[in-house]
Amino acid sequence: MRELLRAITSAINKPFNRKGKYRNPEYDDSEIEGMMRYFKLSNYYDLLRLLKNMCRE
Secondary structure (H helix, E strand, O other), X not given: OHHHHHHHHHHHXXXXXXXXXXXXXXXXXHHHHHXXXXXXXXXXXXXXXXXXXXXXX
């Protein structure tokens, strides 16, 4: 699962060429860390999985 998410996020980030710790095109690093604290998640991949599942519903 992590390899799949890594491939997806890598493909998304290449066109935007963003610099930062997480290189997410939708959120700043500080927003990502804030969401991880809010949802009490220990890593970025768990946050990606949570956000992906929230979008499905």
